[in-house]
Amino acid sequence: MSLATASRAFPAWERQAPQPAAQNPAANQVVGTIKAMSGNTITLALDKGAKVTVVAQASTRIVRVAPGQADLKNAAVIQLSDLQVGDRILVRGKPSDDAESFPAAGIIAMKRSDVEAKxxxxxxxxxxxxxxxxxxxxxxxxxxxxxxxxxxxxxxxxxxxxxxxxxxxxxxxxxxxxxxxxxxxxxxxxxxxxxxxxxxxxxxxxxxxxxxxxxxSFRSIAGTINAIDAAMNTVTVTDLVTKKPLMVKITPQSQVVKLPAQMAQAIAFRLKGSAAGTPASAAPGSAPRPSGAPSESARTAGGEQRGDQRIGGAGSTRAGGAQAGVPADLQQIVNRMPAAHLADFQKGDAVMIVSTEGTSSGGVTAITMLGGIEPILAAAPTGVQSMTLSPWNLGGGGGEEGEGATP
CATH class of the missing domain: 2.40.50.320 (Copper binding periplasmic protein CusF)
Structure with missing residues (x-):
């Protein structure tokens, strides 16, 4: 679950709680999602992936705030029994010597339903x-x-x-x-x-x-899969531009979609028509608009008002560069498609990927991976560079708790 807005209230607790001299406040607090509760112990999944056992004591002060609440003046005092699995909490205290548990001096809670609504x-x-x-x-x-x-x-x-x-x-x-x-x-x-x-x-x-x-900074990649590691949730893709292999990590927040053959062929027909200088909408015997794709009037109405799906400048090879005559609604089509899985892909499949810029290790993390694009590559192998997808997935990436759902 996203804490993009909810966590902004947490620093208020840090400012209001007394800090011993020469002590690092960050070392004495943890933030995460409640995964389990038993008696006075809470299993907390931290935002960075690890888990910690929080121990509530008789003296532990527990309060609840609303997402975005600026301070703790109106925080409601609650009991340990009021906390539920899925709630977001900030815990202040001091880790045990063996780092196995975290005795809580104070807890600030945000109700899961409140965070989701916000x-x-x-x-x-x-x-x-x-x-x-x-x-x-x-x-x-x-x-x-x-x-x-x-x-x-x-x-x-x-x-x-x-x-x-x-x-x-x-x-x-x-x-x-x-x-x-x-x-x-x-x-x-x-x-x-x-x-x-x-x-x-x-x-x-x-x-x-x-x-x-x-x-x-994001990257747009078109290539073919030459290896899939289901255990590590990675695919190795040969980039059609650089001709070099690139490892792509798939996370629960990645949007993974595979176009049906008929839909890919319809998009390829439009792309091929634009490459030949013929408006796709005027092409004789043109293929029907792919299922789920908006009409021309809907795209015109949505156009610049929907910046999240119209990103980039003409001819850009980075994420979002749509050109005139190219199916600019590709991202909308993708957003309406059911999620696919790595098991739906195999070696040799062609894919389009929007990814993070990556780190010095050379790998990147997929924001969107789109398969089933063989007809599109065949129709206009160089045109794919201008058919990039938006890196902004406002609908969420299919993560367990909707992480990454905001911009």
Whole structure:
């Protein structure tokens, strides 16, 4: 479950709790999700993957806050029995000498249903008031970021005007989770980055006043699978551009989809028609619109208002560069497809992947992996570079608890 907003209330506890001199507060607190409860012990799954046993004592003070609550003034005092599996908690105390348990001096709790409701509210707000695109220029003096927003048949430049209270975050190089996005500054935003902003758009749509910005560097990869390691949840892909193998990690937050053959053929027909200079919609005997794909009018209406699905500048080889005449609604099609699994893929399959930038180890983490694209590659092997997918998966990646569901 995402704590992107809920955890912002937790620092209030840290500020209000007394700290012994020369002590590291981070070493004396843990944050995570309750996985099990028995008597006065809580099995807590930490955000970084490990588990710890929290021991509540008679003197442990337990309070509940609402997601986004700024301080603890209105926090409700509750009992240990009020906590439930799935709740998010911050625990303050001191780890035992053997590090096997964590005696709790105080616990701040957020109800699972409250966090989910807040998360859904934020997701809808990002959809409604969000914009996304490829960064084309950054003016640090003026505090302005210019992005290229792809719409039906054209791209449009939008100026994002940051202010002193604008929240800036940046995706981690090896994570697809919004929770792992770190506080950032304007000087970290670079030309070619993907950017999502939430805020208010000007009447003519050329200016945007952001409340929050999330940016990151992503990669678009088209290639063929030459190895699958189901135990490690990885695939090795030969990149069609570099001709080199690349290991791709699949996580519970990764969006994995495989296009049915008929749908892939319909997209390939449209792509082939645009490559020949013939508008796909006017091609004689054109294939029917793939199931789940929006109509032309729906795409026009959604166009730039749905920046999360129209990301990137024309001709970009990074994530999101849609070109005129190319099926710009590919991401919408993908979002409507049922989830696939590694068992649905085999050696030799062609795939399109949007991934993290990766780390020095050379591997990347998949944000989206799309299979069944052989007809698309056959129709326009070089055109796939412009049919990239959006890295922003607002619908969630199918994780156990919906992690990564916000931008």
């Amino acid at each position: 998360q859904q509210q934020e997701r809808e707000d990002w959809q409604k008031r969000g914009i996304g695109g490829l960064v084309s220029a950054v003016d640090p003096v003026a505090g302005t970021i210019t992005i290229s927003v792809a719409g039906p048949g054209r791209t449009k430049a939008v100026a994002i005007h940051t202010a002193k209270d604008t929240i800036l975050r940046r995706y981690a190089p090896d994570s697809v989770k919004f929770d792992d996005a770190k506080p950032s500054t304007l000087d970290h935003v670079k030309t070619g980055d993907q950017l999502r902003a939430r805020g208010a758009r000007s009447a003519d749509g050329t200016d945007f006043a952001p409340e929050e910005i999330v940016s990151g």
